[in-house]
Amino acid sequence: MKALRLALCMENVVKCECGASIDIAGAQPRKDGTKVWCRVCGTITVHHR
Numbered sequence: 610m611k612a613l614r615l616a617l618c619m620e621n622v623v624k625c626e627c628g629a630s631i632d633i634a635g636a637q638p639r640k641d642g643t644k645v646w647c648r649v650c651g652t653i654t655v656h657h658r
């Protein structure tokens with residue numbers, strides 16, 4: 610069950626360097642990377658697909 614959840618999370622969740630998981634399900638995928646703001650530490654993480 611936990612492994613399945615992790616696999617699903619790969620699609621829409623970015624792991625911040627602080628360890629927080631950021632949901633990007635509603636973010637637009639961009640060629641130069643999706644900028645995701647961490648609400649926990651305030652870091653902008655660029656997610657490349």
Ligand SMILES: [Zn+2]
Nearest residue numbers: 625627647650
């Ligand atoms: Zn963070």
